Amino acid sequence: MSVTIYGVAASRTMRPLWAALELGIDFKHEPIAFGETGSRKPEFRSVNPNGKIPALKDGDLLLFESMAIDWYLVRKYDNGKGLAPRNLEEEAAILQWTFWAMTEVEKQIIEWAFNAFVWPAERRAPKVAEAAMASIQAPLQVLDQALAGKQWLVGERFTLADLNVAAVLYRLLQADLSHVPNVQSWLRLCLERPAALAMRKMRE
Numbered sequence: 001m002s003v004t005i006y007g008v009a010a011s012r013t014m015r016p017l018w019a020a021l022e023l024g025i026d027f028k029h030e031p032i033a034f035g036e037t038g039s040r041k042p043e044f045r046s047v048n049p050n051g052k053i054p055a056l057k058d059g060d061l062l063l064f065e066s067m068a069i070d071w072y073l074v075r076k077y078d079n080g081k082g083l084a085p086r087n088l089e090e091e092a093a094i095l096q097w098t099f100w101a102m103t104e105v106e107k108q109i110i111e112w113a114f115n116a117f118v119w120p121a122e123r124r125a126p127k128v129a130e131a132a133m134a135s136i137q138a139p140l141q142v143l144d145q146a147l148a149g150k151q152w153l154v155g156e157r158f159t160l161a162d163l164n165v166a167a168v169l170y171r172l173l174q175a176d177l178s179h180v181p182n183v184q185s186w187l188r189l190c191l192e193r194p195a196a197l198a199m200r201k202m203r204e
């Protein structure tokens with residue numbers, strides 16, 4: 001077993017854990033906590049100098065950044081499973097959706113979730129949650145249109161584009177998505193795959 005994934009599942013580590021489970025990789029999981037009690041400890045800085053999770057070790061290779069780790073895992077271990085791109089156009093489309101999720105909606109979804117239900121009630125700021133939810137409406141419409149008449153984002157099969165975007169949207173399972181019905185049904189389809197359910201069991 002050469003692959004080790006560092007980080008508790010209830011964090012962005014859910015992304016490489018889901019990818020590894022989809023790919024059937026025989027990996028070791030080190031559930032390092034985030035912050036002072038785990039990822040920021042000096043001994044973990046040799047794994048990820050940023051003091052954050054997730055991180056990955058595969059033989060001599062050390063990697064940080066969840067989406068770079070996912071990219072590496074599917075490029076190395078796909079073995080025909082279909083998560084990896086099959087040509088340049090698919091590669092660009094998978095990167096497009098991955099970067100879109102990270103830059104257009106990730107921060108706002110986290111802000112919404114923490115202020116809507118993750119933090120204890122006294123710490124929540126309902127107005128911040130409301131503003132964060134309002135700010136993702138335009139990108140959600142873009143995603144909804146991209147999914148019109150399609151089951152998956154790229155190449156008519158479940159790819160890393162679906163995994164990365166659905167992992168970023170995970171918290172929206174608890175939001176009302178009835179006004180973006182394509183996103184609603186696609187998100188459920190992604191997050192109810194056996195590998196996604198196994199990942200969710202590790203974190204919920």
Ligand SMILES: N[C@@H](CCC(=O)N[C@@H](CS)C(=O)NCC(=O)O)C(=O)O
Nearest residue numbers: 011012034035039052053054065066
């Ligand atoms: N862009 C990085 C973000 C990593 C990150 O911020 N991870 C959080 C947990 S989800 C963390 O380790 N925070 C600990 C800290 O900032 O002390 C990625 O996608 O991997």
